[in-house]
Amino acid sequence: MGDIMKLYNTLTHSVEKFVPIDENEVKMYTCGPTVYHFAHIGNLRTYIFEDILEKSLKFLGYNVKRCMNITDVGHLTSDSDSGEDKMLKGAKREHKTVLQIADYYTEEFKKDCKKLNIRWPDIVSPATKNIDEYIKIISKLLDDGYAYLSGGNVYFDTSKLNDYYVLTNHKEDEMVVGVREGVEEDFNKRNQADFVLWFTKSKFDDQELKWDSPWGYGYPGWHIECSGISIKYLGEYLDIHCGGIDNIFPHHTNEIAQSESYLGHKWCNYWVHGEHLNDQSGKMSKSKGEFLTVSLLESKGYNPLVYRFMCLNSHYRKVLVFSYDILDNMQQAYSKLKSRISNLGNEEDSSDTDKYMNEFKEALADDLNTSLAITIVYDVLKSDLTNAKKKYLIKKFDEVLSLNLVDEDEKVHELDEYIKKQIELRNNAKKEKDFALADQIRNELLEKGIILKDTREGTKYEVK
Numbered sequence: 298m299g300d301i302m303k304l305y306n307t308l309t310h311s312v313e314k315f316v317p318i319d320e321n322e323v324k325m326y327t328c329g330p331t332v333y334h335f336a337h338i339g340n341l342r343t344y345i346f347e348d349i350l351e352k353s354l355k356f357l358g359y360n361v362k363r364c365m366n367i368t369d370v371g372h373l374t375s376d377s378d379s380g381e382d383k384m385l386k387g388a389k390r391e392h393k394t395v396l397q398i399a400d401y402y403t404e405e406f407k408k409d410c411k412k413l414n415i416r417w418p419d420i421v422s423p424a425t426k427n428i429d430e431y432i433k434i435i436s437k438l439l440d441d442g443y444a445y446l447s448g449g450n451v452y453f454d455t456s457k458l459n460d461y462y463v464l465t466n467h468k469e470d471e472m473v474v475g476v477r478e479g480v481e482e483d484f485n486k487r488n489q490a491d492f493v494l495w496f497t498k499s500k501f502d503d504q505e506l507k508w509d510s511p512w513g514y515g516y517p518g519w520h521i522e523c524s525g526i527s528i529k530y531l532g533e534y535l536d537i538h539c540g541g542i543d544n545i546f547p548h549h550t551n552e553i554a555q556s557e558s559y560l561g562h563k564w565c566n567y568w569v570h571g572e573h574l575n576d577q578s579g580k581m582s583k584s585k586g587e588f589l590t591v592s593l594l595e596s597k598g599y600n601p602l603v604y605r606f607m608c609l610n611s612h613y614r615k616v617l618v619f620s621y622d623i624l625d626n627m628q629q630a631y632s633k634l635k636s637r638i639s640n641l642g643n644e645e646d647s648s649d650t651d652k653y654m655n656e657f658k659e660a661l662a663d664d665l666n667t668s669l670a671i672t673i674v675y676d677v678l679k680s681d682l683t684n685a686k687k688k689y690l691i692k693k694f695d696e697v698l699s700l701n702l703v704d705e706d707e708k709v710h711e712l713d714e715y716i717k718k719q720i721e722l723r724n725n726a727k728k729e730k731d732f733a734l735a736d737q738i739r740n741e742l743l744e745k746g747i748i749l750k751d752t753r754e755g756t757k758y759e760v761k
């Protein structure tokens with residue numbers, strides 16, 4: 298293991314050394330999108346931060362297994378269980394079914410992630426595919442007295458916990474948006490802070506997606522989805538759970554309450570939250586003002602990676618305010634940086650590069666100091682290292698930064714060289730009548746999606 302990661306843990310309100318439960322596999326859960334509309338670039342800032350966290354951990358030598366949900370039911374317009382289901386709202390807006398909306402916006406989200414070089418997590422699961430898991434958890438919470446039935450819905454009883462507000466330390470000012478936003482009183486609740494685990498009776502008679510349950514035909518609340526999916530796919534002990542700061546309360550607070558009451562032990566050790574991206578008017582919105590999406594930036598001529606570059610130039614725990622002026626500056630800086638790197642040539646040399654490699658790792662390990670990590674890229678360029686060493690380092694750094702700093706054209710060129718080499722080896726094998734080796738080479742290429750075609754003009758290839 299290389300440098301030890303240090304992260305700000307919302308649970309302890311301090312920067313801590315990261316110690317995984319199992320050295321062999323870090324278990325990381327990140328709250329996924331509610332797929333009722335396009336993601337705005339604010340949402341995507343959070344996914345960029347989570348992507349950098351995952352890649353930094355890997356770069357520092359940890360093996361990471363990451364899981365994310367897709368919220369396709371149960372997330373209401375207010376995080377505190379009031380208002381309309383966002384998915385239903387999306388379906389009405391576009392005269393489609395909820396499932397059509399979910400499929401469409403999940404695909405769009407995937408495309409945005411691809412454009413921003415955000416790695417798709419190892420496990421991605423839609424909320425609607427795990428209903429049995431929520432029913433199992435809710436049943437046990439009812440049996441153990443942590444939940445109650447009232448007015449047809451199942452609620453979690455927050456008064457049963459000594460420390461319901463573990464994440465927020467009772468500091469009201471840290472409880473962002475959720476509760477303050479249009480709270481409607483629900484007289485079925487025993488305590489104001491109680492939240493819905495399962496809806497049967499509610500204002501939304503036209504809710505499309507409903508399932509059978511021991512408490513009647515209905516659907517899960519938003520919070521239980523993340524607990525259920527995380528426990529189902531990553532097990533009873535979690536290392537890291539992430540989201541945007543608006544998730545701290547009530548979403549993550551409720552996740553902890555129900556998960557730990559269900560499991561009977563501490564669930565997750567590190568809670569890591571990203572600050573928001575705001576627009577000029579303040580809070581970013583999908584309905585008011587300019588709806589800032591990746592496609593909008595592209596239509597204005599920006600490379601989406603310039604937005605990633607902008608995010609990485611600031612710290613994930615600082616508020617970032619979006620403006621086209623900043624993006625223009627970033628665009629310029631990004632183009633210049635890429636052109637400097639493209640002049641380094643194709644040679645790579647890893648010798649005597651430890652100093653910069655260590656500095657880069659230290660920056661990442663220091664609670665993800667990505668702006669310092671980018672400064673180190675500039676330091677490398679300015680240094681008196683040979684071009685081959687510079688090239689080696691920057692290519693390595695880009696495994697984490699994912700800014701395509703080393704041109705795609707070059708990657709294509711490299712692939713071409715590699716395949717030609719393999720074809721040559723195969724031809725030699727055939728000449729020597731070592732057909733087993735020749736077949737092996739062809740099959741290995743095939744597994745990588747490279748199809749060899751023997752023609753009269755020699756062997757050609759196609760990449761799937």
Ligand code: AMP
Nearest residue numbers: 330331339340343540541544573574581
């Ligand atoms: P949602 O699709 O509403 O469930 O939100 C997806 C993710 O985006 C959550 O992790 C939120 O915390 C995060 N998020 C929402 N608004 C912003 C914002 N303005 N800046 C950064 N992250 C945000």
Ligand code: ZN
Nearest residue numbers: 328329523548
């Ligand atoms: Zn969640």
